Amino acid sequence: MLEMLRYDxxxxxxxxxxxxxxxxxxxxxxxxxxxxxxxxxxLAHVGFTGATGAVLAGIAPIWGLVLATVASGIGMxxxxxxxxxxxxxxxxxxxxxxxxxxxxxxxxxxxATQATTLLFGNVLAVGMHTVWVLLALGSASLITLAxxxxxxxxxxxxxxxxxxxxxxxxLYSVLFLAIVALATAxxxxxxxxxxxxxxxxxxxxxxQRLTSSVATGVLFSALLxxxxxxxxxxxxxxxxxxxxxxxxALSVAVYLLASLRRPSGGPLAASSK
Amino acid sequence: MNAVExxxxxxxxxxRVVLSDINLDIATGEFVGVLGPNGSGxxxxxxxxxxxxxxxxxxxTVLGRPATRGNPAIGYMPQIRHLLPGIRLSGREFVTSAVxxxxxxxxxxxxxxxxxxxxxxxxxxxxxxxxxxxxxLSGGERQRLLLAQALLGRPQLLLLDEPLISLDxxxxxxxxxxxKSLRADLGITVLFSAHDVNALLGAIDRVLYLGSGQAALGTxxxxxxxxxxxxxxxxxxxxxxxxxxxxxxxxxxxAEAEEHRHDIHAPSMNDxxxxxxxxx
Numbered sequence: 001m002l003e004m005l006r007y008d009x010x011x012x013x014x015x016x017x018x019x020x021x022x023x024x025x026x027x028x029x030x031x032x033x034x035x036x037x038x039x040x041x042x043l044a045h046v047g048f049t050g051a052t053g054a055v056l057a058g059i060a061p062i063w064g065l066v067l068a069t070v071a072s073g074i075g076m077x078x079x080x081x082x083x084x085x086x087x088x089x090x091x092x093x094x095x096x097x098x099x100x101x102x103x104x105x106x107x108x109x110x111x112a113t114q115a116t117t118l119l120f121g122n123v124l125a126v127g128m129h130t131v132w133v134l135l136a137l138g139s140a141s142l143i144t145l146a147x148x149x150x151x152x153x154x155x156x157x158x159x160x161x162x163x164x165x166x167x168x169x170x171l172y173s174v175l176f177l178a179i180v181a182l183a184t185a186x187x188x189x190x191x192x193x194x195x196x197x198x199x200x201x202x203x204x205x206x207x208q209r210l211t212s213s214v215a216t217g218v219l220f221s222a223l224l225x226x227x228x229x230x231x232x233x234x235x236x237x238x239x240x241x242x243x244x245x246x247x248x249a250l251s252v253a254v255y256l257l258a259s260l261r262r263p264s265g266g267p268l269a270a271s272s273k
Numbered sequence: 274m275n276a277v278e279x280x281x282x283x284x285x286x287x288x289r290v291v292l293s294d295i296n297l298d299i300a301t302g303e304f305v306g307v308l309g310p311n312g313s314g315x316x317x318x319x320x321x322x323x324x325x326x327x328x329x330x331x332x333x334t335v336l337g338r339p340a341t342r343g344n345p346a347i348g349y350m351p352q353i354r355h356l357l358p359g360i361r362l363s364g365r366e367f368v369t370s371a372v373x374x375x376x377x378x379x380x381x382x383x384x385x386x387x388x389x390x391x392x393x394x395x396x397x398x399x400x401x402x403x404x405x406x407x408x409x410l411s412g413g414e415r416q417r418l419l420l421a422q423a424l425l426g427r428p429q430l431l432l433l434d435e436p437l438i439s440l441d442x443x444x445x446x447x448x449x450x451x452x453k454s455l456r457a458d459l460g461i462t463v464l465f466s467a468h469d470v471n472a473l474l475g476a477i478d479r480v481l482y483l484g485s486g487q488a489a490l491g492t493x494x495x496x497x498x499x500x501x502x503x504x505x506x507x508x509x510x511x512x513x514x515x516x517x518x519x520x521x522x523x524x525x526x527x528a529e530a531e532e533h534r535h536d537i538h539a540p541s542m543n544d545x546x547x548x549x550x551x552x553x
Binding site: 149150153154160166 | 320323325342343347349350351353360361362363366367370371373374375376377378379380381382404405406422423
């Protein structure tokens with residue numbers, strides 16, 4: 001079992017996956033609670049444009065990804081007053097972002113491998129330097145989230161009352177989407193922009209089915225994401241199938257298992273009082 | 274000192290004058306039923322008291338001070354149609370989220386927060402509901418939790434916006450009785466908006482009836498009369514009393530009964546769940 005840890009690329013992969021899974025799990029909990037998963041998905045697509053644009057400009061793709069997602073996260077936060085229209089706006093931005101990304105790739109005449117890596121991730125190609133970058137970005141988003149978590153939670157579960165109590169709904173919407181953008185950029189390093197849902201939404205949604213407490217839910221979400229990411233990498237090592245496939249498969253399987261449990265009245269709920 | 278004083282108050286919502294030149298005082302400790310047709314300004318008046326809607330003209334004074342946003346002396350239960358069903362948190366977690374919810378930091382989990390949440394849950398008789406997920410509670414049970422949340426921070430003035438909406442008559446009476454006993458125990462002022470005065474009879478001290486930009490404040494017998502309501506509705510209104518119940522008739526149909534559709538009220542920004550609710 002431990003023989004895979006003899007390789008540098010495997011150690012880097014586990015380290016990077018640990019950082020990203022914890023960040024994705026924690027941020028994802030709030031994303032699911034706020035019903036903004038679609039926004040997270042769209043941010044990832046914008047990240048693709050940013051990454052390919054960065055490659056075209058001769059910069060490391062991760063910085064293009066971070067810049068593009070954070071800028072559009074903040075933009076979305078400021079924009080969104082009419083949410084019925086926002087779905088349409090997000091959908092259009094999403095399509096345009098992928099289209100532009102493709103155009104940039106076309107100019108760059110990049111290999112199909114590069115595009116595939118951006119879209120679907122390749123955690124086994126993560127270097128030591130990237131692990132440190134991920135750790136720094138992840139710490140930044142988790143620390144910011146910790147500072148704003150109380151008003152954010154209040155504004156998420158009871159916006160009308162939060163507003164009356166002096167919480168600026170718009171401020172926290174913007175801040176939160178900026179945090180989501182950073183987390184998305186991180187997750188894209190591991191599972192690629194198309195499969196960010198696997199780490200940001202799957203574990204969080206499963207955790208919210210398993211517990212009705214916020215603290216436990218955040219913990220479960222991070223733990224599930226971590227276990228899924230690590231198990232995915234290990235399975236990829238032994239099976240030689242892509243790690244992103246295994247992570248998404250585990251994410252969906254865990255969510256389905258969590259959904260099978262009756263919301264309450266089941267033995268777990270009765271004994272957890 | 275009065276709980277609420279309105280002086281020459283005019284309120285505008287979306288370019289439409291909702292209330293104009295209102296002058297009235299609500300004494301501390303009073304239980305006032307706020308009535309009126311759709312769009313008459315019940316919610317807007319509450320939001321002005323909360324400092325969320327700036328007056329076009331005039332002033333709003335709350336407990337001796339100008340209305341300001343985030344006033345901790347006010348407990349507020351917003352009118353809610355779309356909230357809660359999708360949230361998988363327990364009732365206790367939901368109520369706890371509002372403890373000092375405006376301050377930065379991690380969510381409250383210390384002993385003081387737990388004690389305060391336990392206290393307000395006790396006040397509304399919802400201790401046994403608190404550990405179940407919100408998504409499984411009935412409308413009446415959720416209203417209790419919302420009321421508990423409004424009581425956090427020991428407010429002196431309670432603004433309850435349509436707490437009876439979508440409850441059956443029996444549950445309505447339970448909520449009214451609960452608020453009545455809270456008022457008696459805590460000595461707080463209550464503004465309670467509703468569509469039908471009958472549920473509030475026997476509980477309220479006075480009625481604040483809004484309509485056509487105007488307001489009438491007085492006892493039920495003073496305000497719910499044909500002449501006063503005809504002025505507020507801008508059309509002939511007849512008030513009929515049958516046994517202990519009051520029917521407000523417009524022509525041949527019952528004016529109050531038509532108002533059980535929801536008020537259209539500008540929703541707050543960025544509410545993630547709003548997309549699930551159709552606009553009335």
